[in-house]
Amino acid sequence: MATPKSVPVGSGKEGRQIVVPGETIATGNEFLPGDGAYRDGADVVAERYGVLSIDAKHVRVIPVSGAYYPRRGNTIIGTIVDITFNGWLIDFGGAQNSFLPVSEVPRYINRDEMKEYLDFGETVVVKVWDVKSRGIDVSMKMRGFGKIDGGMIISVSANKVPRIIGKEGSMVKMIKDATGCSITVGQNGKVWISGKSIENEVATRKIVEFIVDNSIAHGLTEKVEKFMKELGLKANAPVEVVAENTDAETAEAVKEPKEDKE
C-alpha cells in the first residue's frame, strides 16, 4: 500500500483518500496518531474505515459510514426514556443514553415537578456537553435548545448531516427561505421540521430526503434548486452566506432563532 507523503486537509473531492483498518497511513515518528489511528513502530496505522486527514503532523481518520458517535459541542435530538432523581435520560440512537441533569435546563425545576417539565416520550434538542466512555452529558441551557413542540421529525443517516447543513449552513438556509419552515438538524441524524402548514412541512421533508438520496452527487445545490422548482417553490440560490464559522465536517446544526417558550 502506498504511503501518502502529505494529503490536503479533508476538503475538496481530490484530497479525499479512503483508508481501511490496518493500512499504514503515515510513516515517521513525527506524525501523531489522532482519532481512528494508532501507532505501530514508526508507522501510523488506520484503526477505522474513513477519510484520511493529515493536519500538520496530526493524523486522523474521519468516519464516512456507520453509527453516530457523539462529540462535544454536537446538537442532538432525542427522546426522554427515564427520569432519575436528578435528571433525565435521553435516547438519541447512539451506543449509550445521554444524561440531562436538572441543573442544565434553563430554569429551576423542583424535584417533584420534573415530570411536568419533561415527560417520558417527549423530544428535546440538546447540546453535547461532555463525552465519556460511560455515557454523555447534555445541556439545554443555551438559546435554541429545548423541548420540541409540533412539526415533524425525520431520521436520516448521521453521515449525511453535513450535506443537509451545507457549507456554513447554506443548504439549510436555502430550504428555509424556500419553504418558510424552521429546520433543526441534529448531528445524530434527526431532523426537526416545523412550519406554518403541513404542506410546507411535507415539502421540506421531501427536499431533505432528496438531499440524502443524492448526497454523493456533484453540484448538489443546483440539483436541490431544480427539485424545489419541481415542487413549485421559488428557489433562490444562497447569495452570500452569513458566516456561521462552521465547516462541513464538524458543522453545527443551524437553528432558527426562536422566542423562548418558558
Add this chain to the structure above:
Amino acid sequence: MVAKGIYTKRDDGRKFTEVRPMKAKVGIVPSADGSATFETGKTKAIAVVRGPRTLHPQHLQNAQTGILRVNYGMMPFSVEDRIRPGPNRRSEEISKVTEWALSSVVDLSGFPNTVVDVFVQIPQADAGTRVAGINAAALALAHAGIPMKEMVSAIGVGKIDKTLVVDLDKYEDSLFHDGEGSTDIPVVMTSRTKEIALLQLDGKISVDEFKQTIEMAKVACDDILKVQMDALKGVANE
C-alpha cells in the same frame, strides 16, 4: 504442486492454488450500520453489523469493554436439500469461531456495556461458507466504522487425496471420497501482522503438508485482502 495421487486435475479447471472468482460489495443494507456481501464462486455470504448499542439483558454487559456477538445461519434454500432454518449445532459452532476470529482485531474498549451484533447469512452455499462469512463480516465491521486494529481475510485450504489445494468447493470438500479422501482447513489471517486468527482442521494431514498449506493460505489471503480493500475504497469514491 506436483500431484502424485489420483486427484490430478480440478473439476472446474482451476489451478490447485487458485481461488474461485471473488466479488465483494459494501453498503448493501441501508438500514444497517454496516453491511457487505462476499462471494467466492457459487458461495455467497451477506453480513450485517448493528451497533454499538446497549446490551440487554444487563448481566451480559461488560463494564470494561463492548462485546462482539456473531450470528451465522444458512438460508433454507442455500443448498440442494432444504435445511431447517434456525440455530443448529453446526451454525452455533461457526458463529462462535467467527466471533473469536473477529474479536482478535476488533477493539470495543471505547464502548463499555454495549454490544456489536454481526449477522451472517448464507443465501447460496458451495463449501467455504464460514470463510466467506468471515470475509463479509470483516468488511461489514469496517463499513460500520468499528475500530479495528487490522482487517482479516479467510480462506479454506486442504488436501484432496494427495494433492494440496486452495479454496475447496462442495465437490472437493464433501463429495470426494476416493483415495485418501479430503481434508479441509479454514484459515483466518490478519492483514497487517499476518497472524492466524482462526485455524480449524477436519481430516488428516502430515506436518510438512500442513506447513505447506498454511503458506498457500497466506498467498491466497493476500489476494482476498485486495478484493476487500477494493470493495471498501470503491464505494466511498462513487
